[in-house]
Amino acid sequence: MSKEIIEIKTTDYDNIGFFKKFSQERNGNWDGEMLNFTDHNGTYQVVTYNYPNMINVGVTDIYLNQPFMAVNESTDQEKYFSLRIGFHGNISNIPNSTMNSEGIFMYDATQPFKITYPAKQRTRWMSIRVPYSFFKDWNYLLTDSFSRLLTENPKWYFYFRLPSHIESLVRDCFMIVNDKKIRKSIFYSRAYEIIARISILVEDQGQFIVKKNIHADDLSLMLQLKEYLLQDFSQPPSIEKLSKKYHMSISKIQRSFQSVYGISILKFFNQHRLEEAQRQIKYTDKTLLTISEELGFNSLPHFSSAFKKQFNENPSDLRK
Numbered sequence: 001m002s003k004e005i006i007e008i009k010t011t012d013y014d015n016i017g018f019f020k021k022f023s024q025e026r027n028g029n030w031d032g033e034m035l036n037f038t039d040h041n042g043t044y045q046v047v048t049y050n051y052p053n054m055i056n057v058g059v060t061d062i063y064l065n066q067p068f069m070a071v072n073e074s075t076d077q078e079k080y081f082s083l084r085i086g087f088h089g090n091i092s093n094i095p096n097s098t099m100n101s102e103g104i105f106m107y108d109a110t111q112p113f114k115i116t117y118p119a120k121q122r123t124r125w126m127s128i129r130v131p132y133s134f135f136k137d138w139n140y141l142l143t144d145s146f147s148r149l150l151t152e153n154p155k156w157y158f159y160f161r162l163p164s165h166i167e168s169l170v171r172d173c174f175m176i177v178n179d180k181k182i183r184k185s186i187f188y189s190r191a192y193e194i195i196a197r198i199s200i201l202v203e204d205q206g207q208f209i210v211k212k213n214i215h216a217d218d219l220s221l222m223l224q225l226k227e228y229l230l231q232d233f234s235q236p237p238s239i240e241k242l243s244k245k246y247h248m249s250i251s252k253i254q255r256s257f258q259s260v261y262g263i264s265i266l267k268f269f270n271q272h273r274l275e276e277a278q279r280q281i282k283y284t285d286k287t288l289l290t291i292s293e294e295l296g297f298n299s300l301p302h303f304s305s306a307f308k309k310q311f312n313e314n315p316s317d318l319r320k
Contacts, residue, residue, distance in 0.1 A: 005067045005069050005116065006066055006067070006068050007071055008022070008068060008070050008071065009073065011072070011075065012109035013080040013082070015048050015056045016050055019035050022035070023035055023037075026039050027039070028044070033047060033049055034047045035047075040065065042064035044062050045061040045062070046060045047177050047183060049187060049188075053131070053134045054130075055129065055191075056127070056128070056129040056130075057127070057187040058126070058127050059126050059127075059177055060123075060125055061122070061124045062122070063121070066119050067117060067118050069220075070115045071112075072111075072112060072113050073112055078131050079108055080129050080130065081109070081129070081150060082109035082127070083104070083105070083106045084105045084106075084125050084126070084127050085104050085127075085167075086103055103160060103161045104159065104160045104161070104166070104201075105158075106157070114217075114219070114223070115220070116220065116224050121231075126170045126174075128191045128195065135150050143199045143200060143203035145199075145203040146198075146203065149202060159261045166201075170190075170194075172190055173187055218256050221248070222256055222257055223260075224246070225242065225246060225257065226268075230272060233294075234294065234295065234296040237265060273295050274306060274307055274311070277291055277292070277295055277315065278307075278318070288300060288303070288316065288319075291303075291315075304316075
């Protein structure tokens with residue numbers, strides 16, 4: 001029997017307020033910047049800071065025994081730019097468990113949405129929240145496409161898989177999460193660079209920006225579908241089975257996924273499968289043959305050909 005989902009109401013623009021309340025309700029140990037405790041529902045490690053101009057930057061690492069659903073309600077507060085970067089992989093030989101690879105998810109934090117965090121899965125991400133008004137001071141540093149995105153009236157989302165150069169900046173923050181002397185400065189400096197690099201990404205990948213409203217329930221389903229796709233790369237997904245699982249017609253599930261992620265389900269799966277291969281080549285000692293087999297490629301030549309097509313280099317080049 002599946003476990004009941006615990007629903008938690010959030011205000012995405014007030015990260016510190018949320019974790020303070022979360023800690024109080026669960027007899028946690030929130031000290032104003034860090035939360036690190038375990039209860040019967042799971043294990044939580046959070047470090048988050050508020051900076052001048054109401055900027056917030058933090059990292060979260062959770063493992064849940066029971067699924068949670070975070071429900072962000074619409075608000076009339078000043079618009080907030082919110083950025084979540086899912087992180088994948090081990091750090092400092094921390095024992096591994098099943099994790100997601102969320103990629104880059106950017107959105108207006110004052111709009112309604114739901115995010116489900118599954119049970120028995122470790123999930124880690126970095127979050128950056130900035131009020132729209134502050135970007136006026138940064139406007140000269142941002143690309144034209146990024147500046148236009150922030151001034152659009154409709155609710156919007158941006159999703160893209162996680163490039164290695166941005167992943168390395170997120171890794172820097174997780175590496176020093178327990179170093180109280182430098183983590184506040186490192187978080188801010190890396191957040192500043194990440195926003196600059198994502199500004200360029202938006203300029204280069206403008207077709208992935210969605211400028212029309214997406215119903216909160218449809219968005220929630222697409223977020224769940226994304227996590228489902230990233231749990232197992234051993235075989236390509238069946239669109240027919242997915243439509244039955246999520247109680248949507250084949251045409252609607254494909255259309256909704258395309259609307260949120262700007263890419264088809266199968267192309268999304270294949271791109272992320274190769275991103276996972278790239279991470280395993282960089283950060284594990286597995287052989288290329290083992291990686292290709294575990295990720296469901298028909299043969300090592302098939303894997304090498306697909307890898308080179310996406311990254312413009314052979315997988316063996318990463319091991320030199």
